[in-house]
Amino acid sequence: MNQNPPRRSLRRKLVFASAVAMLAMAVAMMAIFFFGFDRIWDNSFRAIGQLHSKLFGMNLASARSYWRDALEQSCLEISHDIDSAAATVEVGVKSLAALERLGADRALTRRIVDEYGRNNPAVGFLVFAWEDGDFFVANGKHTGEGYDPRRRDWYRNAFKTHPRPFWTPIYPDYSTNTEVLSLAQAFTASDGKLAGALCLDLHLAKLFDLAAEHSDNGRTVFVLDDNLVFILPERFPTGAALHGRAFPELFTEDAALGAALASAKARKVGQWELADSSQRYLVSLAPCEVSNWTVGVLMPMEEVEKAVAGMAEETDSAFRTLEDNVTSWGRLLKGGTVIAMLTVLGASLWLLRRSVAKGLRPLEELTRGVLSLGRGDLSVRLKAGNEDEIQTLAETYNEMVGNLARHIELLREETARAARVDGELQLARDIQIGLLPGKFPEPGGRYDLYAVMRPAREVGGDLYDFFQQGEKLYFAVADVSDKGVAAGLFMSVVKTLFRGMTRDDPTPEEMLLRINEILAEQNPQNMFVTMFIGVLDLPTHILKYASAGHCPPLSAEPGRGFYVMPCPRALPLGVMVPVAYSGMECAFPPGSRLFVYTDGVTEAMNRDEELFGEDRLAAALARTSGLTPREALATVEGDVHRHVRDAGLTDDLTMLLLECNPP
């Protein structure tokens, strides 16, 4: 018997199958998740990216435009500021020029001019000169030897432009090593004739101060005086190289430069992109009233773009942060999901293994139980499981083993009992068979006799007997009213009585009378027996016979067929006393045959409930002429067995055939 654990256990199979299913599911879920997730994520990311570049582009354009506008705006403002400053100076100069016409004497004039010069830091050298050659310099400043204002260009030009002031171009003042320009104004006397002129120097730096607040972010502010560039190198170091150079020569000659020069000449506001050999610039130009200047603001394109980029940078970096966040969150989400799924999967597998093991425990117990049953141990009962099919199986198993144990016990008892009864029955049968005469006369004697008794049960209720006493042959056939042990015992009593009462040579009817008296006297079970007794007188061939309720025998005269012998009716033996039996007598010459039987022969029944019957018996006996009694009975018995076939005998079957031989 196989007691090893199964090589491919159910548990392993279950766990394996479930695990495969779970893994497949997890893989499918992951694939769907990642595919879907990636799609959604990519789409979102792309949308953000598109928005980013769109906004960035818009932002860049607006920043660029903002910066261009701002550059032009500051250019206009500087121009305006310079104009305002110049106008203020002009007003002051005109006021001083009015002194002569108003009749102020020269000492007063000198005091007022000194005062003015002191209060205006922008004002440098200030000369007040008359036509008669008299002149003074404000604030005690000195002139060189032989200085004659009337020979100066500004003096003559002031006379020419009178009443309007005259602005000189910018020129270097070597005494202060700065860039200056001068404003000259001629004046008239009270009579209206030109009486002289005054001139003051203005520090360019002072004028530029006005534009100082516009100097940042890489911008360079300059003024063009007759196409010459003036700049404050200390304030605008990036544009230092431009200082004092001709504006057209600074840039590569192209259409933009031509347009810029034309615009400046036409005194218009404009903005151009100009290039030199190394880089490109954004240049704004605006006209200025002072001395026909042009104010310019210049900025390298690189700087412009840098500033533009700086402005756009804010949006850009916000988007970049967003994109970075989205990317890292996506990664985190993906990784987290994978870890979570793997964790859940692992936990599920563990739980699965556990529950399968738990679920199959009863099955393993069942296996153990069945194995122990196989070893013959019927006492093992399985514990009930947890209300599933296995519990049903366990209960069925328990019931089965219980029934089996019960049946085995019953069988054992039954077998023991049957063996006991069988033993008794066999013993009774052996006794009974032993009581029947087993030895028949040798062939060739004065008579042939053969008889058979086939009990339906182990102990029959039938009897045959014969014995020779003197010259008389006594024979009998009897049928007890039941079968079994009691009938057998009853029969043995009958036989004993039959054998024991022939001393006084009784007739058959006397024998029946005596046996009946004894049987009926004490018969609590109401048993009775039918009996046929015949006595053949061998020398005379006279047969005497009597019947107690027995079926009439058949007889055949020599060479003739069988016929039913006439039999007076009488009650069976043991029923009651007294009963009178009548005897019969007939000749039984050599060659005569007598067939005595019990109703087990004629009442043998097949499955169709057909009796063998007297007709079939007669037919069987008709085929026996010339046969020995033994062969004849075998023929009849063969016919009976053919008739009943598998139905078997329901009643004991007894036959006796007597044939008288010639002397």
Next chain:
Amino acid sequence: MSMEIIQEQKGDLVTLKLKGMLDTLNSGTLGKAVDKLPEDAKQVELDMAEVTYMSSAGLRVILQILELTRRRGGGLRVVRPSPFVREILTTVGFDSLIDIA
């Protein structure tokens, strides 16, 4: 091959209507029915119209009933016996003991 027994009682008369084969086996069944007969049953009537076969064991039960009823001061009567039953009863001479109608 069972036997059917229908039992009816009218006063001290019990009628047993038998149907089937009164063989060795079924005789036991009838014997038990007889053992359970009511105490006051004096007269027994056996309706044997539908008894197709009767063995000597059946005869014995008939004798038991006869004895029982005689003890109680009554008697047994076999009514409408089938030809087979009538022949058996006659063969064994029971017609001299029992009232057969």
